Amino acid sequence: MNAEQRQLLTSLPKVDLLLKRPALQQWEKEFSRYLIKQSVQDVLEQVRRDIVSGQCHIPPDTAYLEAAVIDHFKSSRRFHLRQVINATGTILHTNLGRAVLSAPIGSHIADIAGHYSNLEYDLAQGMRGSRYNHLQSLVGQLTGAEDVLIVNNNAAAVLLTLTTLCKGREVVISRGELVEIGGHFRIPDVIELSGSVIREVGTTNKTHLEDYRRAVCEQTGAIMKVHTSNYRMIGFIESVRADDIASLAHGYGLPLINDLGSGLLVDMCRFGLPYEPTVREALQQGGDIVLFSGDKLLGGPQAGIIAGKKQYIEQMKKNPLLRALRVDKMIMAALEATLKLYLDENMAVKNIPVLQMLAQTSCECMAKAKALQQLLQEGCPDLQAAVETCQDMVGGGAYPEYTLPGYALVLSRENITADALERKLRRAEVPVISRIQKDKVCLSVRTVAEQEIPLLSRMIVQALL
Ligand SMILES: *Cc1c(COP(=O)(O)O)cnc(C)c1O
Secondary structure (H helix, E strand, C coil): CCHHHHHHHHHCCCHHHHHCCHHHHHHHHHCCHHHHHHHHHHHHHHHHHHHHCCCCCCCCCHHHHHHHHHHHHHHHHCCCCCCCEECCCEEECHHHCCCCCCHHHHHHHHHHHHCCCCCCEECCCCEECCCCCCCHHHHHHHHCCCEEEEECCHHHHHHHHHHHHHCCCEEEEEHHHCCEEECCEEHHHHHHHCCCEEEEECCCCECCHHHHHHHCCCCEEEEEEECCCCCCCCCCCECCCHHHHHHHHHHCCCCEEEEEEECCCCCHHHHCCCCCCCHHHHHHCCCCEEEEECCCCCCCCCCEEEEECHHHHHHHHCCCHHHHHCCCHHHHHHHHHHHHHCCCHHHHHHHCHHHHHHHCCHHHHHHHHHHHHHHHHHHCCCCEEEEEEEEEEEECCEEEEEEEEEEEEEEEECCECHHHHHHHHHCCCCCEECEEECCEEEEECCCCCHHHHHHHHHHHHHHHC
């Protein structure tokens, strides 16, 4: 260190002196002296390092340090997990938190979380109750299931089901259904983890009822069917109808486990999507245990729902593993509130954001894109923003080859590349997640709520200042 550096170091203001600056005093009053002081120390420490490493040659003035402390403090107060604007047009975006919940459901969660509740208390009897009883009759009404159990997610549902019903025994499953769902979740791995043994039948593209029949033996614990929601086989293919597998299983006194992935409670044909069985249909087709996610097309919180025959679910309730997979009261609250909306299908479509986004017509998307364009023309006249058609996705591994016709605002500006523009938007105060298409930033509005349009516009304008 040379004399100039030593001089710079001694010229730095003391922590207490900086803390006396009016703006910092104000922050201190509103928040915490301890945390403001920490920010002051961190900022001064950084400046000292810059001086020693030769990156700082002039004494930083106090106003500059004060601003640096405020910046530091603000960013240290920001949550790491925070709201973003999804302008990708993918409704169930796994990286962006999958299903969005509505504001009334959010406030119901806050009510249950902020107060005591009857989570495990039987109000009628005045004694201990079960957290699993809250949804029994509701799910029964919606799907025809005898009993229901809620766990952390569908992966947990598969694990608990197999561990309870098939540990040490064989699970018969078609080779065409040994799929990877995503995020390293592979059906064969979960079967193995459950302590049961995979008994693969058929071939990748074709499985016959006879293949299942030949595989059943004394060691068999269950027959399993997995809905291959995230890929589609075409051509020379054949799989066995669920009701035929169910008859075979029942003939041997075995349960049929049907992992549906997305739990549909309404027929997706009403949204113009191809037919897939609903939970009720899967149960009617003889599924003894039907498994599905809470936060895929159901549009609720992350959860795994196990619906089906009481005799099997009773066994799962006694499995100690359930304790490790159990859900919190906030999830229960959100799930019940979501499921209640399905009592009237039209109410569900109107009030569940995932279904709203699916049902949105391209006309409605165009209107939102135009509203955003208008706001941007006022706020940022040198930005080029064109309304164009785009293809939106369902996401969450559902309907992989199917797109929804929507509208996007396509942005470009002189002297800035699409990559740089995308990055600026992503670093906004409320980050905007967009896609780049044909070298332009593309903001699909299907996944942006109407009330979010002014915020989105502000974030774009701020990012480009
Ligand atoms: C998505 C999916 C799962 C995993 O569900 P999570 O709720 O994400 O754990 C399991 N099985 C199938 C068929 C799926 O599509």
